[in-house]
Amino acid sequence: MADGEALVVEAEAPAPAVLEIFLAFSRVGLTSFGGGLSGWMMREFVQRRRWVDEGEFLSGLALAQALPGVNVVNLSIWIGFRLRGGPGALAGALGMIVPPMLLAVALVALSGTLLQSPLAYKVLAGVAAAALGLSLQMGLRAARRAARGVVPVAVMAITFLAIFQAGLPLLWVVAAMAPVSIAWSAWRLRRGA
Template sequence: MSRFPADTHDVNMHAPRNKADLFFSFTWLALQGFGGVLTVVQRVLVEEKKWLTQEQFVEDWAVAQILPGPNVVNVALMLGGRFFGLPGALSAMAGLLLAPTILVLLLAAAVAGFAETPVAQGMLRGLGAVAAGLIAAVGIKLVMALTNNPMGRLACGALGILSFVAIGLLRLPLAWVLLTLGPMASVWAAHCIKQQRGDA
C-alpha cells in the first residue's frame, strides 16, 4: 500500500505492487540510463509507472539535488521509503545499483585496451552530445510543471535564470548557489503559500 500522505498523493497515481516491483523497476530504469538518466527517471516514474505526478517529481528531484550523493540514488531512496519504509528504500537502491555495477565491471574488463583509442573516444563524445540533448529536452518538459508552483512563473523563471548564470556562466560552486538561492526561494515560497491559504 502507498505511504503517500493523503494530501500530497493524487488519487490517480499508482503505487508499486511490492518491494520486488520497486527493485525490478529501478533495475530496468538503471539499464536505460546511460548518460541521460534524468530523462529516463522522469519518463519511467511519471509517464509509465505513474508513481509520481510531474509536480511531485520536480519537488523530489529538487530535494535530491541538494542532498549528498547522486540525484537518482536519492530519488530512489525517497520513493522506496515513501511506499515501503526502509526496506522499500533499500530495494529501490539495490535495483538501481546492482545490475549497472556488474555491467560496468564486465565492460571495464572487456574494453581495458580499447577505451583510449580514437574510435572509442569519438563514440563517447557522440553519446555525450546525445545525452546533453536528452537532458535539455526533459528540462524544458519539467518547466511546465512549475505552472502550478505557488511562487508563480515569474519568480520561478527568475530563480532559474539566476541559477543558470551563477553556475553555467560565472562557474560559482554549486554549494554556494544552493545556500544562497535555496533559502531565498524557500522563504518566498512559504510566504506565497501563506498568502494563498489566507485568501482561501
C-alpha cells in the same frame, strides 16, 4: 511476475511491489548510456509509469542534488521510499547500483578492448549527445511548470546563470536560492494564493 499481473499502468497506479521497484530501477540503471540518468528516471517514473507526480519528482531531485551523495542514488532512495517505505528505498538504491556495478566490473574484467576502438569512442559520443536531449527535455518541462510568476522565473534564471555562466558551486547556489524561493512559496501559500 509471480502474481501474473497485467502490466497496464493507468493514471492512478497502485503502489508497485518491492520487486517491481527493484526491477524498474535496474532497468533505468542498465539502459542509461551516455548519462542523463535523472532524465531517464523522470521519463520512466513520472511520464511512463506514473508512480510519482512531476512536482514530487522535481522537489526530490533538488533535495537529492543538494544533499551529499550521488544524486541519482539519493533520488532512487527518495522515490523508492515514497513508493514503499524502507524496503522500497532499499530496492530503489540497490536496483540503481548493483546491476550496473556488475556490468561495469565485467567490462573492466574484459579489459575494455572493445571500447578502446576509435569507432566505439565516436559512437559513444553520439549516444551521449542524444542523451543530453533527456536532460534538456526535463529542464524545459520543469521550467514551464515552475514559471508561475515573476519570483519563480527570477529564481530559475538566477540559478541557471549562477551555475552555467558564473560557474559557482552548485551547493552555494542552492543554499542561497532555495531558502529565498521556499520563503516566498510559504508566504504565497499563507495568503491562500
